[in-house]
Amino acid sequence: MFGILGPNGSGKTTLLGIVLDVLVANSGSYSWFGGLPADAARKQIGALLETPNFYHYMTAMQNLEVTAAIKGRGDDDKLSVLELTGLTSRKDSKFQTYSLGMKQRLAIAAALLGNPKVLVLDEPTNGLDPAGIAEIRELILRLSNEGITVIMASHMLDEVEKVCNHVAILKRGQLLVTGQVDDVLRSEDQVEVRANDMKALQQLLTGMNGIKKVQLANNMLLLSCDAAVQPTFINEYCMNNGIILSHLLLRKKSLESKFIELTNEKK
Amino acid sequence: MQKLLAIEWLKLKNYRTFWILLLLYTVLLFLVNYKLAGTASSFNMNGLQILAKSYTFPDIWSTIAYIGSYFIIFLAILVIIITTNEYTFKTNRQNIIDGWQRVDFLHAKIGVVVTISVVATLYYFILCSIIGIVNGGAVTDLLKNTEMALYFFLLSINYLGFALVIALWIKRSGLAISLFLLYAMIIENIANLITGFKYSLFLPLQCSDELVAPSAQKMLQNMAGIGHTTPPSYYIIATVSWCVVYYTLSRIMLLRRDW
Numbered sequence: 001m002f003g004i005l006g007p008n009g010s011g012k013t014t015l016l017g018i019v020l021d022v023l024v025a026n027s028g029s030y031s032w033f034g035g036l037p038a039d040a041a042r043k044q045i046g047a048l049l050e051t052p053n054f055y056h057y058m059t060a061m062q063n064l065e066v067t068a069a070i071k072g073r074g075d076d077d078k079l080s081v082l083e084l085t086g087l088t089s090r091k092d093s094k095f096q097t098y099s100l101g102m103k104q105r106l107a108i109a110a111a112l113l114g115n116p117k118v119l120v121l122d123e124p125t126n127g128l129d130p131a132g133i134a135e136i137r138e139l140i141l142r143l144s145n146e147g148i149t150v151i152m153a154s155h156m157l158d159e160v161e162k163v164c165n166h167v168a169i170l171k172r173g174q175l176l177v178t179g180q181v182d183d184v185l186r187s188e189d190q191v192e193v194r195a196n197d198m199k200a201l202q203q204l205l206t207g208m209n210g211i212k213k214v215q216l217a218n219n220m221l222l223l224s225c226d227a228a229v230q231p232t233f234i235n236e237y238c239m240n241n242g243i244i245l246s247h248l249l250l251r252k253k254s255l256e257s258k259f260i261e262l263t264n265e266k267k
Numbered sequence: 268m269q270k271l272l273a274i275e276w277l278k279l280k281n282y283r284t285f286w287i288l289l290l291l292y293t294v295l296l297f298l299v300n301y302k303l304a305g306t307a308s309s310f311n312m313n314g315l316q317i318l319a320k321s322y323t324f325p326d327i328w329s330t331i332a333y334i335g336s337y338f339i340i341f342l343a344i345l346v347i348i349i350t351t352n353e354y355t356f357k358t359n360r361q362n363i364i365d366g367w368q369r370v371d372f373l374h375a376k377i378g379v380v381v382t383i384s385v386v387a388t389l390y391y392f393i394l395c396s397i398i399g400i401v402n403g404g405a406v407t408d409l410l411k412n413t414e415m416a417l418y419f420f421l422l423s424i425n426y427l428g429f430a431l432v433i434a435l436w437i438k439r440s441g442l443a444i445s446l447f448l449l450y451a452m453i454i455e456n457i458a459n460l461i462t463g464f465k466y467s468l469f470l471p472l473q474c475s476d477e478l479v480a481p482s483a484q485k486m487l488q489n490m491a492g493i494g495h496t497t498p499p500s501y502y503i504i505a506t507v508s509w510c511v512v513y514y515t516l517s518r519i520m521l522l523r524r525d526w
Contacts, residue, residue, distance in 0.1 A: 053361035
């Protein structure tokens with residue numbers, strides 16, 4: 001599951017729009033499934049871009065019929081995807097009578113038609129209530145576990161943090177960083193340490209390889225370290241140098257602070 | 268193409284406006300011709316009964332084609348509405364996302380234009396046959412002058428194709444309909460007037476209107492000395508050429524533009 005993260009206007013939707021051929025790129029190229037023709041590839045992809053787009057005067061079932069006809073598959077799935085997204089009871093209501101959340105659910109249902117290999121979801125939980133958000137995230141996680149590749153754009157950090165394993169962070173159309181969510185987070189881990197002799201500890205750790213910053217706060221040392229520096233190394237290093245730690249804690253910096261830091265860096 | 272048409276049918280069959288406009292077209296075209304057929308024979312202009320034969324074979328073919336050329340505007344508006352709807356609902360985007368090529372979108376709409384034109388022409392054929400026979404025409408005369416059905420079909424393709432280009436270009440229904448009506452009803456007629464009817468061959472809609480000019484009009488024009496003797500084949504070529512222009516323009520527009 002790949003997350004595309006960025007503040008509003010960073011180019012998430014533009015990026016997805018280009019690979020779905022609704023926007024024309026000034027330069028660059030993309031390919032799906034190792035070079036399948038773009039339209040054939042899109043038939044294998046379930047996608048939701050920006051807003052739920054359906055014929056207002058048609059019911060959910062009729063709209064899904066059009067989607068399935070264009071994709072050339074999935075016509076038998078109509079009821080099951082409506083069931084998955086909780087729309088069964090409103091399947092024969094016209095799209096124009098739907099609430100924002102229901103429209104979003106229908107868009108997800110349409111994306112699921114015909115068991116796509118790849119799901120492209122642009123802000124999939126937009127407009128949903130908290131229960132709906134949890135429900136859709138669970139659904140996305142389940143699909144991902146079933147082996148479907150999910151590419152998801154979001155400006156909601158916790159969403160990406162909770163459901164994605166890979167992430168790319170965009171800012172004003174530039175790729176800031178990409179990698180496994182854990183790696184992107186790991187590089188910003190902080191370690192809290194405490195010992196009886198704080199002064200000696202500070203002196204010792206300031207000289208240790210791989211430690212970028214040592215900061216004293218609340219009678220505790222806050223260490224910013226390289227990705228390679230594990231808490232065990234720090235413990236071992238202190239032990240070898242005659243200091244016994246009374247407190248050692250790996251604190252994962254939240255994606256949020258990482259994100260704000262990253263997006264502010266290159267202003 | 269069949270696949271594209273089947274999908275367009277899914278979109279249209281549940282659309283009430285589609286059926287209402289089609290119904291308006293069929294009912295009004297029938298009523299107007301029915302009414303005119305009743306009065307035409309007694310109409311006279313300075314003692315000249317120029318319309319006397321207009322509702323009997325073979326003149327009926329050009330009379331109803333001529334009147335139909337006004338009512339075809341209902342169908343043109345229908346084409347504008349169903350096309351701009353796609354932009355309003357952003358379903359043009361969704362169709363692409365779901366796996367159409369951009370040209371599929373264009374070809375599907377052209378398929379609708381051609382299908383509506385075929386249906387309109389069939390209806391025209393039936394209407395002419397029925398009114399002609401009811402007015403005492405001999406069934407043996409029925410098939411004289413039927414090349415008018417081809418002309419009417421070309422006229423329909425031309426009007427609906429023109430409407431399609433406007434709709435694809437403007438994307439918004441109100442503005443597109445206004446622009447279409449402004450051009451079809453006013454601008455082109457003025458242009459035709461100030462150029463002394465000499466360049467009608469080069470005006471996108473007028474070139475087809477010339478194909479269905481009623482016999483009475485031709486008679487009057489000949490009498491007034493402004494009649495021109497351009498053979499219909501020229502107007503057919505002009506109509507087809509304009510349709511090629513519409514297709515090329517739409518294709519370039521759709522391939523280059525963001526959706």
